[in-house]
Amino acid sequence: MHGKHLVSVALLWAGLTAVGELLVIADLFPTVGSHEAEDFDSIFRFLLLLGIPVFAFVIAVVGYAALTWRVRGERPPEDGPPIRGGGWVPRIWLAVTGALAVFVMIYPGLTGLAKLQASASGYGWGEEQADLEINATAFMWQWTFDYPNGVQVSAAKGGEIVIPVDRKVRFNVNSIDVVHSLWIPAFRMKIDALPGRTTYMTVHPTELGAYTEDQSYRVQCAELCGLDHSKMWLPVRVVTQAEYEAWLAGLATGGK
Numbered sequence: 001m002h003g004k005h006l007v008s009v010a011l012l013w014a015g016l017t018a019v020g021e022l023l024v025i026a027d028l029f030p031t032v033g034s035h036e037a038e039d040f041d042s043i044f045r046f047l048l049l050l051g052i053p054v055f056a057f058v059i060a061v062v063g064y065a066a067l068t069w070r071v072r073g074e075r076p077p078e079d080g081p082p083i084r085g086g087g088w089v090p091r092i093w094l095a096v097t098g099a100l101a102v103f104v105m106i107y108p109g110l111t112g113l114a115k116l117q118a119s120a121s122g123y124g125w126g127e128e129q130a131d132l133e134i135n136a137t138a139f140m141w142q143w144t145f146d147y148p149n150g151v152q153v154s155a156a157k158g159g160e161i162v163i164p165v166d167r168k169v170r171f172n173v174n175s176i177d178v179v180h181s182l183w184i185p186a187f188r189m190k191i192d193a194l195p196g197r198t199t200y201m202t203v204h205p206t207e208l209g210a211y212t213e214d215q216s217y218r219v220q221c222a223e224l225c226g227l228d229h230s231k232m233w234l235p236v237r238v239v240t241q242a243e244y245e246a247w248l249a250g251l252a253t254g255g256k
């Protein structure tokens with residue numbers, strides 16, 4: 001009797017784990033458009049691969065118990081006798097999940113933070129050197145982006161963010177009213193826009209791309225900031241360096 005339940009739960013656990021891990025391997029992630037996206041996706045995938053067996057175990061045990069020992073017919077007038085003491089299952093559970101938690105705090109937790117903070121890594125939330133700097137200003141409910149040589153892009157003027165591929169692009173981010181957040185899904189990078197303080201976000205796009213083909217190429221406010229928060233977005237286009245320069249020159253001489 002006891003053995004039958006153990007085998008059933010083990011099979012259910014194995015099946016749920018297999019389904020979960022297959023979903024991770026199936027790669028349902030959005031477009032990977034930058035070095036940062038590669039790093040963050042690999043970290044996310046690693047955490048999912050570790051976490052899915054733990055989650056599947058809980059679901060298997062709770063689900064199996066709820067279905068197998070549910071009350072049929074008339075409800076009993078009182079609870080059964082209390083269960084005291086542990087045994088080997090909760091001990092192993094504590095040891096394994098505790099070890100996993102400590103492990104992921106160190107890797108990729110602390111190691112990832114160290115990499116982000118090291119400006120030598122070439123990306124992150126610091127003031128490191130960049131090939132191109134764009135000043136982003138958020139306000140309710142729109143963005144403006146100031147490029148070198150006085151070009152300003154905003155959704156109000158039908159603009160789009162154009163940046164060159166294989167270059168380090170730094171956004172210097174400000175807000176003039178409430179807290180907003182600059183987010184470009186294809187790059188997996190996001191930084192809050194705070195009134196009275198400049199924050200930084202550096203991205204290193206690796207692929208050409210445009211919003212018209214792929215909606216993860218867009219700037220989107222990611223901090224609920226009021227009525228038109230969801231409309232606070234602009235298309236993004238990643239182009240070659242030559243195309244970027246031509247685009248910038250065209251705008252600087254009074255184009256769109």
Ligand SMILES: [Cu+2]
Nearest residue numbers: 180221225232
């Ligand atoms: Cu906003």
